[in-house]
Amino acid sequence: MAGLAASFGSGAMTNPISDxxxxxxxxxxxxxxxxxxxxxxxxxxxxxKFGGKKLIVADPREITLKKHAHLKMAPRPGGDIAWINGMIHVILEEGLQDKRYILERTEGFDAMAKSVAPFTPGYVRKITGIPEETLIAAARLYAGAEKGSILYCMGITQHINGTDAVKALANLAMVCGNVGIEGGGVNPLRGQNNVQGACDMGGLPDVYPGYRKVHEEAHAQTMEKAWGVTGLSRTPGLTATDMVDAAINGKLKALYVIGENPLVSEADLNHTEKGFSSLEFLVVQDIFMSETARAADVVLPALCFAEKEGTFTNTERRVQRVRKAVDGPDGVSTDWEIVCDIARRMGTDMGFTSAEAIFTELAAVTPSFSGLSYPRIEDEGIPWPCPTADHPGTPRLHVGTFAKGKGTFHAIAWTPPAEVTDEDYPLALTTGRVLYHYHTGTMTRKSKGLNERSPECFVEMEGSDAKALGLADGTMATVTSRRGEITARVKVSRRMGKGTVFIPFHFAEAAANRLTNAKLDPVSKIPEFKVCAVRIASAPDAGKEN
Incomplete structure (x- = not known):
């Protein structure tokens, strides 16, 4: 994603939330x-509602936010690149692009323009189901704005072409001159608390802190000097999904999981369980006994966020202090203390005495954090990049110029999902969250009040689809994919389009990820959580459950 690497490459918002x-x-x-x-x-x-701003919402479901939309689209799952390219097609056909911005601030426009030429409104309708007039109206509305903001989340990225979909959104924003301006930008909403901070710290297999590639010699030498070592590997490590395959193949013998519950959250859980059962040694460090912790050889209890000091980085790249509010259980340590203790027992004393000491080293070796310190973020967080101690931080990226000079357009082709519906599996499944639960429910499903509001898994489907299968609202159904099967309660809903069903992934006893497809985006290595083919039938004990 050249030209926008400082933001999109790290999954960070280009603009602040206030924009x-x-x-x-x-x-x-x-x-x-x-x-x-x-x-x-x-x-x-x-x-x-109050600011007079126009809102466009594109989602396969009739989500609540669509009630506030001036224009809404319901693309079929897997059709995102098609309608985004279609909007660009309309903008270029009608001459609505920002020609000066394109000329002065970008490169690669001609190849991109050629790639969107086939995506006429009629062609897009065949792929996505979006009416031609709706697509044209969306393109005109976005292009006609002086300042246009794009917000997206995992419904865009969790596909085999998720990286390309983000590039397509970047193309759309740049065509209209909306990157590097107040009120504009391409803004991913991070899926979990402090996932931005984890990535910033190098919690990815191919980078050091600050997204510096491990294979680049200069970066490796910087870290070797800082840590007083030699021989750091220049080879990227494995992604989480690669680790499962490596365990099955016998190449990965041991795994150390911190604050994650992959035996509920990973795609194609039967395959994931096979990988974990193939390990010789599994360590899980967490605050509760998750499904993954129950499978571990060793469980290391850790303190939660309210029981320790540190920093979080939010979705707008703002680095903020986290302060201890309550005492944790006796004998339980923070994550960093546990890691340092293990390292010490293995022969390496990291020498850290506090969370602040770790942050100080981070700032010393990471250019985008060089100007940050605990005193500077004592009262208010600062968004990175912040290269010097007198720098105010960077609320908006790419103002005036892109990180590499000019923003690069990409020619993006649409490809269908890895798995499409057919006679045996006629419905398209998409997954997601509900308001009352978080991720795999490790914390939220321990709350009585939240469980009362959302007690069990459900499969949400359109009325005529349910009727054709002999299913009624509230009955139990068996949902089957090529990978697995679960039982869930039917929720007949006008929120769903015909042929598409939705299942939340919070419920381990009816884990949606037993159904999902582990086919990967070749760049990001993210599985295609958001679309796979399923069939649904009445569960054998449906009468008892109703």
Missing amino acids: IEKADVILVTGSNTTETHPVISAAIKRAA
């Missing part, structure tokens, strides 16, 4: 924002 209400048009896609990011959704709703 949402400064946009003239807001395009939200692949994000059930009211249920997964309720604070940000409040800003979107304020902008639309």
Whole structure:
């Protein structure tokens, strides 16, 4: 994603959250924002309801945010690149692009323009189901705005072509001159608390902190000097999904899992379980006995966020202090203390005495964090990049110029999902979250009040689809894919389009990821969680459950 690498490559917002209400048009896609990011959704709703801003929402479901939309689209799962390219096609056909911005600030426009030429509104309708007039209206609305903001989440990225879909959104933003301006940008909403910070710290297999590639000699030498070592590997490590295959193949013998529950969250759980059972040694470090912790050889209890000091980085790249609010259980340590203790027992004393000491080293070796320190973020967080001690931080990226000079357009082709519906599996499944639970439910499903609001898994489907299968609202159904089977309660809903069903992935006893497809985006290595083919039938004990 050259030209936008400082933001899109790290999955960070180009613009601050406050810019949402400064946009003239807001395009939200692949994000059930009211249920997964309720604070940000409040800003979107304020902008639309009270600020006179125009809101476009594209989602296969009739999500709550669509109630506030001036224009809404319901693309079939897997069709994102087609409708994004289609919007660009309309913009170029009608001469609505920002010609000066394209000329002065970008490169690769001609190849991109050629690639979107086939994506006429009629062609897009055949792929996505979006009416031609709706696509044209969306293109005109976005292109006609002085400032347009794009917000997206995992509904865009969790596909085999998710990386290309993000590039397509970048193309759309640059065509209209909306990158590097107040109220504009391409803004991914991070899926979990501090996932931005984890990535910033090098919690990826191919980078050091600050997204410096491990295979680049200069970066490796910088870290070797800082740590007083030699011979750091220049070879990227394995992604989480690669680790499962490596375990099955006997190449990975041991695994150390910190604060993650892959035996519920990974795609194609039967395959994942096979990988974990193939390990010789599994260590899990967590605050509760998750499904993955129950499978571990050793469980290391750790303190939660409210019991320790440190920093979080939020979705707008703002580095913020986290302070201890309560005492944790006796004898339980913080994550960093546990890691340092293990390292010491293995022969390496990292020498850290506090979370602040770790942050100080981070700033010393990471250019985008060089100007940050605990005293500077004592009262208010600062967004990176912040290269010097007198730098105010960078709320908006690519202002005036892109990180590498000019922003690069990409010629993006649409490809169908890895698995499409057929006679045996006629329905398209998409997955996601509900308001009352978080991720695999490790924390939220321990709350009585939240369980009362959302007690069990369900399969949400359109009325005529349910009727054709002899299913009624509230009955139990068996949902089967080529990989697995679960039983869930039917929820007949007008939110669903015909031929598409939705299942939340919080419930281990009816794990949606027993069904999902582990085929990967070749670049990001993210599985295609958001679309696979399933069939649904009445469960054998449906009468008892109703």
